[in-house]
Amino acid sequence: xxxxxxxxxxxxxxxxxxxxxxxxxxxxxxxxxxxxxxxxxxxxxxxxxxxxxxxxxxxxxxxxxxxxxxxxxxxxxxxxxxxxxxxxxxxxxxxxxxxxxxxxxxxxxxxxxxxxxxxxxxxxxxxxxxxxxxxxxxxxxxxxxxxxxxxxxxxxxxxxxxxxxxxxxxxxxxxxxxxxxxxxxxxxxxxxxxxxxxxxxxxxxxxxxxxxxxxxxxxxxxxxxxxxxxxxxxxxxxxxxxxxxxxxxxxxxxxxxxxxxxxxxxxxxxxxxxxxxxxxxxxxxxxxxxxxxxxxxxxxxxxxxxxxxxxxxxxxxxxxxxxxxxxxxxxxxxxxxxxxxxxxxxxxxxxxxxxxxxxxxxxxxxxxxxxxxxxxxxxxxxxxxxxxxxxxxxxxxxxxxxxxxxxxxxxxxxxxxxxxxxxxxxxxxxxxxxxxxxxxxxxxxxxxxxxxxxxxxxxxxxxxxxxxxxxxxxxxxxxxxxxxxxxxxxxxx
Numbered sequence: 001x002x003x004x005x006x007x008x009x010x011x012x013x014x015x016x017x018x019x020x021x022x023x024x025x026x027x028x029x030x031x032x033x034x035x036x037x038x039x040x041x042x043x044x045x046x047x048x049x050x051x052x053x054x055x056x057x058x059x060x061x062x063x064x065x066x067x068x069x070x071x072x073x074x075x076x077x078x079x080x081x082x083x084x085x086x087x088x089x090x091x092x093x094x095x096x097x098x099x100x101x102x103x104x105x106x107x108x109x110x111x112x113x114x115x116x117x118x119x120x121x122x123x124x125x126x127x128x129x130x131x132x133x134x135x136x137x138x139x140x141x142x143x144x145x146x147x148x149x150x151x152x153x154x155x156x157x158x159x160x161x162x163x164x165x166x167x168x169x170x171x172x173x174x175x176x177x178x179x180x181x182x183x184x185x186x187x188x189x190x191x192x193x194x195x196x197x198x199x200x201x202x203x204x205x206x207x208x209x210x211x212x213x214x215x216x217x218x219x220x221x222x223x224x225x226x227x228x229x230x231x232x233x234x235x236x237x238x239x240x241x242x243x244x245x246x247x248x249x250x251x252x253x254x255x256x257x258x259x260x261x262x263x264x265x266x267x268x269x270x271x272x273x274x275x276x277x278x279x280x281x282x283x284x285x286x287x288x289x290x291x292x293x294x295x296x297x298x299x300x301x302x303x304x305x306x307x308x309x310x311x312x313x314x315x316x317x318x319x320x321x322x323x324x325x326x327x328x329x330x331x332x333x334x335x336x337x338x339x340x341x342x343x344x345x346x347x348x349x350x351x352x353x354x355x356x357x358x359x360x361x362x363x364x365x366x367x368x369x370x371x372x373x374x375x376x377x378x379x380x381x382x383x384x385x386x387x388x389x390x391x392x393x394x395x396x397x398x399x400x401x402x403x404x405x406x407x408x409x410x411x412x413x414x415x416x417x418x419x420x421x422x423x424x425x426x427x428x429x430x431x432x433x434x435x436x437x438x439x440x441x442x443x444x445x446x447x448x449x450x451x452x453x454x455x456x457x458x459x460x461x462x463x464x465x466x467x468x469x470x471x472x473x474x475x476x477x478x479x480x481x482x483x484x485x486x487x488x489x490x491x492x493x
Contacts, residue, residue, distance in 0.1 A: 001054040003264045004216050006480050016047045017271055024197050024273070037194055041169035044272065048174040052137070059136040062098075067168040069094055070146040074153045074160040074167075084154055091150040095143040103140065104339045105133050138178040140336060142171055144303055149185045151307055158186045166192045175268035179261050181279040182299040188274050195273030203466075205270030210469050210476070212263025217476045219434075220257035222427035223249040229415045231388055235397050237409030243401035245419055251384050252431035255284065258297070284435045287372040288364055289353040289379060300336070304329050315358075322358065327351040337387075342395065346386045353379055 001008050023043060027036035053060040073091035077084045149171075152158045161167040167185075170192055176183050230238065230246020238246075262279035269276040279299050286292035293301050309329045315322040327348065334347020357364055364372065382399070389395035400406065418424060 001051055003261065004213060004221075004480065006477070009213070009477065009480070012051065013268070016044075019043065020047075020272060021197065037192065038163055038165055040195075041192060042165050044173060045165060045169045048169070048172045048177060051174040052172070052177060056137045058134070062136055063142070063172060064168070066095070066098065066142065066146060067171045068164065070150060070171070071161065071164050071167045074150055075162075077150065077153050078160040088150055088154045092147055095147050095150075099139060099143050102133060102135055104335075141180050141182060142177060144182050144300075145171055145184070148182070148303060148307060152184065152186060158189060161185070161189075161192075173269075173272075173274075175265040175272070175274075176276060179258070179265075180297075180299055181262055181265060181277050182303050183276055187277060191274050197273045201270050201273070205267040205272075207465075207469055208267030208270065209264050210267075210473050212260040212265075212267060213476050214472050215256040215260030215263065215434075217479055219427045219431050220253045220255075220260060221479070222423050223431060224253040224257070225418045226415065226424055227253050227388070229418050231394075231398070233411045233415065234409075236406050237411040238398070238401040238406055238415075239408035239412055240402055240404035242408065242412050242415045243398060246415065247381055247385055247388075247398070247402065249424075249428070250388050251284075251381050252428065252435070254384065254387075255280075255435065256431060282435065282437055284377065284380070285373070285437070286376050287369055288357055289350060289376060290357055292376055292380065293350070293354075300333070304333055308332065319359075323355045326354050326358070330354065342386055342389060342392060345392070346383060349383055349386065350379075 001012060003009075020040065020043060023040055027040065049060055049063070052063060070091060073087055073094070076087040077091070080087065149158070149167075153160045161170075170183070170185055170188060227246050227250035230242055230249070233242065259280040266276045266278070277299055279297060281295040281298065283292050283295035286295055309325055312325045312328065313321055314325060317325075330347040330351030331344055332347070334343040334345070334350075337343045337346070367375075385398050385402075386395045389398055
């Protein structure tokens, strides 16, 4: 089940929100509201398991075993301080072991490696030359959340949860289970114990959800058709124009796909009484690569900073040590994104630019802002070529195409058939427009309750806003009816 599906938007989500709200209203009549919050968490946990099992029935047991193991490991870390480091190590090995087996085993068990191993193994132990390991949905996200929880308990930043239901609800809550944001236990522990639902938060959450859905359906999926067509053109048949069209569309597709998911997750969190951290802050307006990573997938960037970069020494040691730390972090950041060497090179690519910016800070400061902005966009766009390509050979072919090495062929027609549609043109215009915070000043001026504005005008603007959101929801639902499965890009990570 995905957020951008009819069954989720029209059935699953309304039922969960209605039942959760009714249970919450019932809890307000209880004296011990905190105890009743555990019952709310139990309901959310069952809902999340149902959500996960709908698409991954073979892995929901693994999901629960993961939360069970981390719950008890955290208690051991907290209660047996003398051996806390040992238990922390065990917990990290469990989580990293799950990630290594399900996500990365196939990278190191290629047919070539199997052939070499079989030469040294007896007949009874020979390995099959072809086999596969299914990747559990969201494993990269919930294992990172679990590790952050264990480390924070070890560092005494949070107390270990005493109730498995509360912890499992935190780890497996369906809005952020599959593709983040990466939520830390400390960020929502108070709301797990006692949260407040009100009309304003519900309206804010539903508005955020609809905007995220529109990003996904109307912009990302529309531009994704062009990007998919361009990246599927055989070698030698892609023109420079077609290559640039494809990568520009992909640049906006991946941003609106992932930020749209994050908006939907944050919006659902608000409707359920939780405040999830922001994950994007207009990354395409960045004026340095460092600034880009402060704006892109912020919960992942902060995770690597707090749990890897700073423990490695951060920038507190020598310059060479700092450069090494940056390279290690971004190599692993690239590796986190997928079991492919192209992702590691993509991570090293960004690590190199971060090292250069740290090595020559004066160059960045003295360069005009517009030039810095163009530089960042160029680095990001060329980086997305490597990120999107299936192999190094494909990435090299695509880069050559961008510089006009090939004259093109008949296969280019499938790019033009999509590119010259009015829906693509509109999607690209809105993609460029909404990648900049152009509407924030207007929104603050018109909708800020603290402004001295006539109540009638404010009510009218709210009516316009809600009418627009309702219309936007209806427009989004039209492509979903009868649509084929179209998962979010980051589901595969």
